[in-house]
Amino acid sequence: MGSLDRSESETGTIEGGLGAEQHVPVGEMYDEHMPGKKATTSTTTGGRTRTGRSTASGETVTQILPLFRDVTPLTRPPGMPPKRAEMITQRIVHMIQEQGLKSGDPLPVETEMYEMFGVARSTLREALRILERQGVIVIRPGRGGGPTVGSPDSRHLASTLALLMQFSETPFRSVLETREYIEPIAASLCAQNGDDRVVDGLRQSVDAMRASIADEDAFLYENHRFHELIADGAQNPLISYFLNSLDWIIDGARLGVVYSQASRKHVATVHNEICEAVEDGDSDRARDAMSEHMKETRTFFERKHPKVMNQTLTWEMYGQ
DSSP: OOOOSSOGGGEEEEEOTTSOEEEEEGGGOBOTTSTTOBOSEEEEETTEEEEEEEOTTSOEEEEEEEOOOOSSOSSOOTTOOOOHHHHHHHHHHHHHHHTTOOTTOBOOOHHHHHHHHTOOHHHHHHHHHHHHHTTSEEEEOSTTOEEEEOOOOHHHHHHHHHHHHHHTTOBHHHHHHHHHHHHHHHHHHHHHHOOHHHHHHHHHHHHHHHHTTTOHHHHHHHHHHHHHHHHHHTTOHHHHHHHHHHHHHHTOGGGTOOOOHHHHHHHHHHHHHHHHHHHTTOHHHHHHHHHHHHHHHHHHHHHHOHHHHTOBOOHHHHOO
């Protein structure tokens, strides 16, 4: 960084998301917690931001605020335009929505698309790879193949979350805690909404789990299916995507977690209790039963797999 025209006492220091420091005049600094309100002073010490505020008597009070560091920058660096391939991905997504295309519908072949968008073939192929990675399209190889419309789902979000969790060194415990907060709300909404398709699916899942207790793969499938239906029954797309993505991570199979037959039987019993509450339209009972289920799940991991609780999740475990 070049020399400053002002002295250190006349400037405040802000740490950027990637650790870079920016010096700006104190009078131009704003309190990020109170938009529009200017902070009087700000310095950085020991990983925390020290913000001075004037009291009614004119004294300056120093407040220590923890720095929140997101894994990704909030904006692009100044003067850096978006990549051409990224712009093409946005145009392709817009085209899919504008034309009302559905999963499985064919997209124009490569030769048509790079002429349509006016880009080099390499740029188009990079854009298509990005969209394929996100599940937006499926590229079928061979004669008669080519790009078709895909259907992004919670597994793609799980992959992205796993990548972020690896860089932030997020332990398995955090996933359990987050799910424990959210899924009881989803169960309550599911019972309140009373979607017949969801209710029937829950009952089928419970019956299928009970009938295949000895088969761990079948148990894991029905376990995921049950929680996926609960999330779907909340009728809130964000709740559905987020909970289902966590559920792909939470089964713990990739971390070496094994469920005994006794554990599977207990889960089937609890699922039945939640299912009955949803069938009765009792949102409070559904919420409480799911809350207890989440607490028991956490206790199970703490008792049977304590090392897993503090294990950092990695992208390779859940990446697409």
